[in-house]
Amino acid sequence: MSASVIIGEQQSGKPLQIDIEELLATRLLVQGNSGSGKSHLLRRLLEESAALVQQVVIDPEGDFVTLAEPFGHIVVDGAAYSNNDLIRLANRVRQHRASVILALDGLEIEAQMRCAATFINTLFDAPRDQWYPALVVVDEAQMFAPAAAGDVTDEVRRLSLSAMTNLMCRGRKRGLAGIIATQRLAKLAKNVAAEASNFLMGRTFLDIDMARAADLLGMDRRQAETIRDLERGQFLALGPAITRRPVAVRIGGVQTTSRAVSTGLLPPPTATGQDLHDLLHAAPTLEELTAVDGPSPRPAMPDAGDLMEQIGSYVMAVAPGTDQEPEDPLAGGDNLFAAAAVAAPPAIAxxxxxxxxxxxxxxxxxxxxxxxxxxxxxxxxxxxxxxxxxxxxxxxxxxxxxxxxxxxxxxxxxxxxxxxxxxxxxxxxxxxxxxxxxxxxxxxxxxxxxxxxxxxxxxxxxxxxxxxxxxxxxxxxxxxxxxxxxxxxxxxxxxxxxxxxxxxxx
Known part of the structure; x- marks a missing residue:
């Protein structure tokens, strides 16, 4: 029985696999500048391993909530629940092995750090008979494990850094495998980054980040220059769960997409300057006058009791059927964000x-x-x-x-x-x-x-x-x-x- 998933394709055209069982014991660090394909890589890994292992995603931007419908992840909106509710929810997540996404996009940075720390610490403190294997994915990890003091209070920084340190340093014996992703290695606490044994390094331009990435990959300073030349969606991989020697990999296609705004070009409107001036200075409409001040309200979330019932009845995603899977395991070709359907399990007597x-x-x-x-x-x-x-x-x-x-x-x-x-x-x-x-x-x-x-x-x-x-x-x-x-x-x-x-x- 194989517990490996294909993450992408090497330059030679050979698929590159990640051994999920080995990953649970050795953890993973992903690094890449904004736009390097880092979130796409995490999405590929989550989708491919959804039917193999429990997943907990700490999502500061709400990018991964689209996994919920096709793969059955339960979305927990951090802004909708109290501290005690989050503790109870995290306990249920550990007990019932539910895959969840902790969406923090409705919170300020300090509240995000408190919320994530509470959730991770509760997973960490679970009773011994609930130490089931789980991937704990933390996107934008430099926010939760900063290398230096920032705009948040020292108390919040220590709380968040302690939770991340527990996850990466001591989580393995409790079944928790940390997968952390960051834009800047220099901004990530060294004792958190140092616990990862597997690395996927994407494009970066700053000398200090290239030097740290090259050091983790065992490359000399001259070879480090190649990190600047990586294309979007291309990473250098190394680690016991992936490969014993650094190799370049292009990440394969995914079935879901982010809610983020597209970065493609959009031509400006063709209206003349006077027309736009008149539109902007027109008298307010009835809808504008009766609108509530401030941003649009967030959709109502289920209360903590209802969400705990969902977690209690959670069923892990089933791998796609072989009759509906694309022949190419890297379905999508040049389009890294190609979608594919998820097959329903057949009825069995x-x-x-x-x-x-x-x-x-x-x-x-x-x-x-x-x-x-x-x-x-x-x-x-x-x-x-x-x-x-x-x-x-x-x-x-x-x-x-x-x-x-x-x-x-x-x-x-x-x-x-x-x-x-x-x-x-x-x-x-x-x-x-x-x-x-x-x-x-x-x-x-x-x-x-x-x-x-x-x-x-x-x-x-x-x-x-x-x-x-x-x-x-x-x-x-x-x-x-x-x-x-x-x-x-x-x-x-x-x-x-x-x-x-x-x-x-x-």
Missing amino acids: PDEINAMIASIMEDMATEPGATYQQIASLYQDFTLRCRMKRIGHHAGDVAQFRRRFAMAVAGIYAPQEERWAELMGLARAVSDEWLAPFLVLARAAMEGEACPDDNELARVYGTSSSGRIRRLLEHLEKEGHIVVKTDYGGRRSVGIPELGVFTAAV
Whole structure:
């Protein structure tokens, strides 16, 4: 199963890929002057990886909100919610693995920094069982991690810089992979930029920025001059998730566009000077007289409760169907902003869905060492496999997966089958922690097999401690779930009182 996406095309015509799994561990820094194609690069990366990993976009200009409709991202307008609302929303985002865009274009710079810091810090402080992998994309990162004091207060600057430092320096262990983009490396705090191991460097003209870019790419000062010659949409790439040697890449086409105003030429009106003078000095119309002073009001946003319900029911985007995808992975040719359609997932019968989920669970449960992995990592793997089979919206939440995985570990891959109905009823009273060992013992008893030994129970339980297995059996017996018998020969058998069955003594 590949977790790589094509970001663009090298000069040789060969596609250039980014390994998303490696990117999660090594982070990314994008640099380029205004108009270099930096935002287009981020859009390409977000679109291509939308079906592979959760995404959180800190969007100071509101450029990326157009991802919402085709890819299912939820837009959070930072100007519409209080600090406490943002904290609750960020907690829900972490819990439900929703891809969101935090739009900050309705705020002044100081409020943007406070809002972004609150959101990022809440993602960072999530409980350990919610440390799911996520790309955290911060556009115009120099605003949130400035190298020097500016027009904002020291308190706000420290708050924002601390959040960005946590994201880039300590976020990896919490599943947060920082992707930061900046116009000026010289304006970006060095301790934030230094944590990135992957780089995509676009056109820049100032000597100080070229020198820093060349240093990060391992180029000498003479080679640094080539950075000035890069065209729009062309970047120099380097890093363990991309390439081991610097290569030039032209970024491929995208499916969505920015809301930004076009920079193309627009001829002035053909009216004469006198006509324009008369238009500008004409008497005010009724609409102008009754208009509200100031800028047009922003469209109403859902309240925090409604937005949290959207996040709770979030379903990650499904990759486009192969029958509607363009043959060329860099669809768009010379037009870097060409659009492409997103295919809807085909309808699948419920029985077929159950069979596919059962097959996935069997594959995962039988992999060596699976029971020793963290449940968050297993759940991420499960949802990825479901999305690859176009059933991602049937994956359920992590609590449902935890119990379903425990059943699979016990060899019960299709718990909806009639033969397991009575056992599934008993399992409802067993806590998640003890469920897998209980089901292993119960299944052995139902089928008249030998009692699982301590080594087998330890593997199922995900431990190497024999003491924990003794406490496990004592707990299950104390709770009335099992009965343990040991004969004079030291052989153990386990019974399930409600089912009236025992394992064979071993």
